[in-house]
Amino acid sequence: MKKKKQESTELLIATHKELNFWQKVFKYRVLLLMCLPAMLFFLVFSYIPMPGVYIAFTDFNYAKGIFGSNFVGFDNFTFLFTSGKIAMLTRNSLLYNLAFILLGNTLQIFVAILLNEILGKRFKKITQTFMFLPYFISAVLVALLLYNLLNYDYGFVNSIIKMFNGNPIKVYSNKNVWPFIIVLVTLWQQTGYGSIIYFAAIMGIDTEMIEAAKVDGVNAFQKIRFIILPNLKPTIVILLLFAMGSIIKGNFGLFYNIIGSSNSALFPTTDIIETFVFRSMMNNFNFKQASAVGLYQSIFGFSLVMTCNWIVKKIDADYALF
Amino acid sequence: MKKSVHKNKIKLDRSDMIVRGFAYTFISIFSLLCVFPFILMISTSFSTEKLITKTGFALIPKGFTTFAYDILLKDPKQLVGAYVVTIAMTVAGTFLGLFIISMTGYALQRKDFPFRNQISFYIYFTTLFSGGLVPFYLLVTKYLGLKDNYLAVFLPLLMSPWLIILMKNFIKSIPFEITESGKIDGAGDITIFVKLILPMLKPALATIGLFIALGYWNEWYNSMLFLSPKVEYRPLQYQLYKIINYVNSLKNSVAGANVPVTSLPLETLKMATAVVATGPIILLYPFVQKYFIAGITVGAVKG
DSSP states (O other): OHHHHHHHHHHHHHHGOOHHHHHHHHTTHHHHHHHHHHHHEEEEEITTGGGGGGGGGGEEOTTOOOOTEETTTTEEEEEEETTTTTHHHHEEEHHHHHHHHHHHHHHHHHHHHHHHOOOOOHHHHHHHHHHGGGSSSSSSHHHHHHHHHOOOOTTTHHHHHHHTOOOOOOOOOOOOTTHHHHHHHHHHHHHHHHHHHHHHHOOOOOHHHHHHHHHTTHHHHHHHHIHHHHHHHHHHHHHHHHHHTTTTTTOOHHHHHOOOOSOOOHHHHHHOOHHHHHHHHHHHHHHHHHHHHHHHHHHHHHHHHHHHHHHHHHHHHGGGOO | HHHHHHHHHHOHHHHHHHHHHHHHHHHHHHHHHHHHHHHHHHHHHSSSHHHHHHHHSSSSSSSSSOOOHHHHSSSSSHHHHHHHHHHHHHHHHHHHHHHHHHHHHHHHHOOTTTTHHHHHHHHHHHHHOOOOOOHHHIIIIISSSTTOHHHHHHGGGEEEEEEHHHHHHHHTTTHHEEEEEEEETTOHHHHHHIIIGGGGGHHHHHHHHHHHHHHTOOOOOHHHHHOOOTOOOOOOOHHHEEEEHHHHHHHHHHHHHHHOOSOOOOOHHHHHHHHHHHHHHHHHHHHHHHHHHHHHHHHOOOO
């Protein structure tokens, strides 16, 4: 069966060799046509804006347009680097993502392993639905829910504190607590969804292996340590590498809605590249600065993915992205 | 299956009991923490503003009232408008997006299609490098002239490289023989795709459809970028965003003037709006859950 399939595929592919480019285009015009809407989409929304990174090197003037503005070289970058702005934004973006990735995946694996121990189907389904809920809501709502918990006047946390005659805490003016809060919020929102993939990987482990281990007297802790975790390793490696590629990118919606665009007391610990770019553009109309930071992020991200992929290829070519 | 459960029961030793007990406890607590803020939101929306401002938010409505909803529905024009805009975009975007994504995914996984690698890379490359926010903003406002146009919100959410790759991986799991048998019967590519492949894609369509629908339902970002106050009806989540900001700024201005704001149901109104804006998409989930979990699992396999 399999051999037959291979043969016929090879036969189909073999015919390519005799055709030139235009003949191929003609022969596969229907399949090409099927790809056309998506190709147009990415042409307009991804490729056409790309030359726009030129703005980062100009003294941009909205009326003059992108290529009518004066070329200024690296002027827009000089300020960003000398003022330490870029260093601060990069540090925040990297540290937040590192925390999200490491703590997030650990908790997801933990939840997946525990879910696997639960026998009641109904219980599993209901708790999974509950854990999924936070994933389905907008960043606007996440920020609102958080505000309900933490706001000074009547937030849930402060109303509990007041009940015990304690002093309410001013969370929204203390920049040091926000890294912890934002990490917790992300864990709250992503864990249920993220655990599915790990859960599926556990389900894929050969049950006979586990049964056999049990006969040999392996206890539940040993089962997790020596059977489940080693079997999850490939999934963990792949997901971590995927995540590393976008470690410089941030979740704009979450940060922007939670922190807002004017609470500058919190910016030293909560400003990430995306929020800075947005404010530069929309609040200060500083297109050239926003564009310079954006380009820096794109190049940084691109090199990261390339490096990650190169390392993966060295270790195991099967896991490489391309 | 039954046999193995039986076997487990015999072998249940102390470590199993500990792990299982811990699993039930932890999962229960964690899943309750996940829904807790929602309960707080719903309870607040049914509370009286006076008691909220006096003693703070609580899990059980304080002085049960539907006052906030009454105010919200008293002049429902804006809310109904927001609903219409959001539902229209979600439905149209999900169907159009699914159609384009599945069509592309099918073509790109066809082993005999000579351009599949080039086109796949063309799509994938957009995740590696992007022009950034500024050129995108200028493109839409200055060069496409879509400021204050719903299309500026609608179009960018239609598809993403990630969804196309996910769909491609799904379709890959369908045997190539199906396409071949169609070919032998003399069917064209479009007929094969519509009549033979699409019906087999239910879990994939449900999963990816849900992702697209969520993108549209939760949309506020493009609206914030491209819709000025001139646009009367905003997508729901952006409407919620606007109400939250409006209430906050109102409070700040009143706080300075030393006027009691308790007469206005501000906090409860925010929550009522949030409940109304979020309810439908959450209610949709249980219907697609079965497909969704299966869907993510299959599609996430790299290929």
